[in-house]
Amino acid sequence: MLTRTALEALVQRPxxxxxxxxxxxxxxxLLASAVPGLxxxxxxxxxxxxGLAVDxxxxxxVAAIGVLVxxxxxxxxxxxxxxxxVDxxxxxxxxxxxxxxxxxxxxxxFGLWWIDLVMVGVTVGGPVLLMLSPVVQPExxxxxxxxxxxxxxxxxxxxxxxxxxxxxxRGVMVRAMLAPPELNEVLRSRARLVDAFEAERRRIERDxxxxxxxxxxxxxxxLGLARLDLADDDPVGRLVERAHGExxxxxxxxxxxxxxxxPQVLTDRGLGAAVRDLAGRSPVPxxxxxxxxxxxxxxxxGTEGSSGWGPRSPVEGGAERLRGHDxxxxxxRLPAPVENTAYYVIxxxxxxxxxxxxxxxxxxxxxxxxxxxVVEVRxxxxxxxxxxxxxxxxxxxxxxxxxxGRLSLSSPVGGPTLLRVEIPCAW
Amino acid sequence: MRVVIAEDAVxxxxxxxxxxxxFGHTVVASVGDASALVEAVTEHRxxxxxxxxxxxxxxxxxxxxxxxxxRGKDPGLAVLVLSQYVEQTYAAELLDSGAGEGxxxxxxxxxxxxxxxxxxxxxxxxxVAAGGTVVDPEVVRQLLKRRRDxxxxxxxxxxxxxxxxxxxxxxxxxxxxxxxxxxxxAKHIAGIFTKLDLPPAADNHRRxxxxxxxxxx
Numbered sequence: 001m002l003t004r005t006a007l008e009a010l011v012q013r014p015x016x017x018x019x020x021x022x023x024x025x026x027x028x029x030l031l032a033s034a035v036p037g038l039x040x041x042x043x044x045x046x047x048x049x050x051g052l053a054v055d056x057x058x059x060x061x062v063a064a065i066g067v068l069v070x071x072x073x074x075x076x077x078x079x080x081x082x083x084x085x086v087d088x089x090x091x092x093x094x095x096x097x098x099x100x101x102x103x104x105x106x107x108x109x110f111g112l113w114w115i116d117l118v119m120v121g122v123t124v125g126g127p128v129l130l131m132l133s134p135v136v137q138p139e140x141x142x143x144x145x146x147x148x149x150x151x152x153x154x155x156x157x158x159x160x161x162x163x164x165x166x167x168x169x170r171g172v173m174v175r176a177m178l179a180p181p182e183l184n185e186v187l188r189s190r191a192r193l194v195d196a197f198e199a200e201r202r203r204i205e206r207d208x209x210x211x212x213x214x215x216x217x218x219x220x221x222x223l224g225l226a227r228l229d230l231a232d233d234d235p236v237g238r239l240v241e242r243a244h245g246e247x248x249x250x251x252x253x254x255x256x257x258x259x260x261x262x263p264q265v266l267t268d269r270g271l272g273a274a275v276r277d278l279a280g281r282s283p284v285p286x287x288x289x290x291x292x293x294x295x296x297x298x299x300x301x302g303t304e305g306s307s308g309w310g311p312r313s314p315v316e317g318g319a320e321r322l323r324g325h326d327x328x329x330x331x332x333r334l335p336a337p338v339e340n341t342a343y344y345v346i347x348x349x350x351x352x353x354x355x356x357x358x359x360x361x362x363x364x365x366x367x368x369x370x371x372x373x374v375v376e377v378r379x380x381x382x383x384x385x386x387x388x389x390x391x392x393x394x395x396x397x398x399x400x401x402x403x404x405g406r407l408s409l410s411s412p413v414g415g416p417t418l419l420r421v422e423i424p425c426a427w
Numbered sequence: 428m429r430v431v432i433a434e435d436a437v438x439x440x441x442x443x444x445x446x447x448x449x450f451g452h453t454v455v456a457s458v459g460d461a462s463a464l465v466e467a468v469t470e471h472r473x474x475x476x477x478x479x480x481x482x483x484x485x486x487x488x489x490x491x492x493x494x495x496x497x498r499g500k501d502p503g504l505a506v507l508v509l510s511q512y513v514e515q516t517y518a519a520e521l522l523d524s525g526a527g528e529g530x531x532x533x534x535x536x537x538x539x540x541x542x543x544x545x546x547x548x549x550x551x552x553x554x555v556a557a558g559g560t561v562v563d564p565e566v567v568r569q570l571l572k573r574r575r576d577x578x579x580x581x582x583x584x585x586x587x588x589x590x591x592x593x594x595x596x597x598x599x600x601x602x603x604x605x606x607x608x609x610x611x612x613a614k615h616i617a618g619i620f621t622k623l624d625l626p627p628a629a630d631n632h633r634r635x636x637x638x639x640x641x642x643x644x
Contacts, residue, residue, distance in 0.1 A: 206486060209481070209511055210436070210486075213511055213539075214436035214438060214439050215438065217439055217539045217540065217542060217543070218436075218438045218439050218442050220540065220542065220543030221439070221442045221443075221446060221542045221543050221545065222442065223543065224542070224543045224544060224545035225445075225446060225449070225545055227545075228545060228546070244543060247543065248540055248543055251539075251540045251543075252540065255511065255512045255538075255540075258511075258512070259512055264481070264487075264488075264511075264512070264514075265514045265516060265517070267487065268487045268488045269488075269514075269516050273514070273516040276515060276516065277513075277514050277515050277516060280515050280569040281569055
């Protein structure tokens with residue numbers, strides 16, 4: 001992967017990192033703080049001078065602030081320029097650029113510049129001084145000097161890491177001040193796009209259901225009736241029988257197609273029911289534990305039933321379901337985008353398990369953790385799922401990112417595989 | 428037999444009416460949405476109701492909800508629900524509504540595809556009207572793939588028997604299907620009841636509970 005920021009460079013392997021230009025770029029980035037530092041010190045001294053000269057310190061302070069305000073656009077441009085040293089991602093041009101640059105100038109003037117210089121002084125100055133021991137302390141004992149030199153040399157890589165870490169963190173802060181962390185407008189528009197796709201899928205599903213499927217059922221029924229009137233050895237009877245078989249086959253295929261487009265039970269009964277039905281169709285046996293609590297039920301609804309047998313008796317389950325009838329749709333339901341995303345993730349994960357994992361069992365769990373839905377799909381298969389290997393996992397991560405969620409995967413070679421997705425529910 | 432049909436696709440509704448009339452049943456009302464279904468049942472008090480799951484106005488599961496509501500009011504009403512695809516959740520909800528009070532009246536859940544097998548479809552409807560339980564073989568097939576539940580303790584033969592019970596077959600019919608004696612079937616069924624920890628009760632009730640155990644997973 002292309003390294004774009006100092007923080008990304010930090011997680012490279014040590015040797016390539018130390019050989020790269022990143023530590024040097026970061027050092028230059030931090031040393032550049034000497035420029036605002038000089039300006040601030042000069043302005044401060046000037047203010048003091050002026051204040052003492054005309055015997056009015058407040059006037060001096062006002063003058064100093066005036067200088068800083070005038071310098072703000074320059075400071076903004078300066079920060080933008082040097083940010084490129086540690087962060088190669090282009091900065092978007094924000095409409096409130098002036099305000100953002102003013103904030104950054106204030107933060108730089110009062111804090112960042114001297115922190116930068118202190119950091120560099122300690123982490124780089126220390127080792128440099130140690131290495132220069134023979135020069136700066138020619139009178140000390142010979143052995144001790146060389147120990148100090150050795151310590152100085154061994155501290156150089158440490159300095160490289162420390163400088164890069166601070167420069168990277170500072171870069172992130174500066175970027176956050178100059179532009180919002182993620183382009184929320186883009187995220188929202190992506191979410192709208194996904195919603196639109198979802199609505200379109202539902203429409204296609206309904207059209208197929210109301211049109212082709214009903215006609216095929218009627219056709220199958222007519223053929224069935226025709227078959228009744230024809231003798232078994234009648235050649236026409238055999239043809240009708242064949243047509244009947246084909247109509248039924250077409251119906252079965254259409255049914256699977258429609259389910260793939262949009263599962264009706266997800267809309268009607270929510271995630272729990274849809275996942276249990278999904279699990280029932282999986283070629284690998286799947287245990288389902290879904291407990292969505294009551295946060296979204298407005299106090300009615302109950303715990304979503306679990307398909308694990310364990311202590312839960314059938315009678316208890318019955319009571320739950322009956323309560324479900326009474327409260328109708330008020331059972332625990334998550335916002336539609338969350339449900340759709342979670343269902344999509346579980347579908348893909350189980351499909352992957354069936355296709356690649358050679359697993360004998362899989363488990364799907366879903367629960368609420370504060371305001372986020374946490375879904376985990378695990379299997380006891382051969383592991384080794386690689387996000388770089390195919391587009392499947394990347395596609396999943398993209399889909400989850402659209403609703404502001406997070407996907408993590410643990411799949412060592414030899415298994416087991418655990419896919420975990422967190423989706424915020426505050427919509 | 429007096430039947431009320433609820434199905435929003437006109438083509439299919441008319442087809443069902445002529446199909447049932449051909450087999451000598453009386454269709455006292457055929458309606459196109461859930462509220463009309465409730466009215467028709469209240470007015471005609473039929474022997475059995477055939478309803479689609481998905482109907483206007485919401486095109487969600489109005490038909491199923493209406494069927495559950497009707498059975499809530501009158502546990503003696505036999506209901507056969509037709510669905511465009513198999514949802515275990517729907518099947519379980521429907522069977523739950525018949526599980527109380529010693530079994531209640533007949534209940535069935537079938538894929539719409541089964542209408543095409545005219546004779547079997549009418550047979551299934553007859554079994555439901557007679558108080559039997561009919562579950563689509565597709566539901567049963569999916570459930571048998573489950574794991575980690577007492578069903579796994581059943582022998583393959585017992586699973587076959589349970590699958591046939593779920594379709595609403597009598598012991599005699601199961602025996603014919605599997606080419607074994609009725610006594611053997613009875614033995615398998617006793618084995619199923621034991622393995623599923625079903626308490627001793629009226630035999631019919633236990634049969635329904637066994638099927639339910641099956642559906643809940």
